[in-house]
Amino acid sequence: MNVEQELRAILDKWKKDAPAIQPSTKLADLEIDSVDFVEVMFEIEERFDIQMSQDNDQAQSASFADLCAWIEEQVSAKSSKKAKS
């Protein structure tokens, strides 16, 4: 499973009745309340073993594609750091 598929699986679990996720879908459109949203961010960090530096507002206004790109960037930075050490 790649980042996009795994992220979609996480968000699908939390979004309840919101419309299907498209690359341009903003996280704010997923109708996830603010309490659940911090758990979503935690779950993403746990799953990919990364630290999301974006605050809640930045993350809410990001699109699904943005979020995939952030995660891929961090995962790849982490792998190259590991390879060097």
Next chain:
Amino acid sequence: MGCVSALGIGVEAFWRELTAGRHGFRPHVPEQAADQAERLLAHAWDYRSADHFSDDDLRMLDRNAQIAIVACREAVSSAGLPLGPDTVRRTAVVIGTTIGGMSTLDESFYRLYGERKDRLHPFTVPRLITNAAASHAAIQFGVTGPVMAIASACSSANNAVGEALWMIRAGRIDAAIAGGTEACLTFGCIRAWEALRVVARDCCRPFSAGRSGLVLGEAAGIVVLVGIWLARRGST
């Protein structure tokens, strides 16, 4: 009144066991105990979180707050406390606790220092802070009057009831949900008390000439206090 204790869930069970001369202390090996030695403890043995809360509720609630809320529900229900739009503003929740969400703190520290993980669950703070029980109880009942915790060691619950009483007498509120809660029987907390060398070798016998110390337990006890003017309206 409402309570959760080693003698059972609810005031009826508590009073029945107490008046039959039974105590709730049992030898028990604490979870994570490296020495696997039994200690005399008073867990709320019959308490099961799933009997009282949904998984969704439990995300935010340490055991400390859970047992307090269960006791609050019983107290509010048995008092018939009216919690309508005109009374919630003039009702307080004052709950004494000394340590707060010790299980959450213990698990979080283990995760950081023991498992070397680098992140904690986002609800770690709302679960562990000392006022969590009072705040979550207030949310549960829609109380918008004064909501606070009193932390004064073993007298926390008594002070909470006393402060609630004075708020009623001063005319600041008409009613209060008040009492105490503590659920800190983690191995780390038990060892800390043992280090103080005040834990009894045999059993808890306060005021006895042959007493040897205290025995640790967990419980919540809540009362509803109502000002005479509200009580005379006949709603409680």
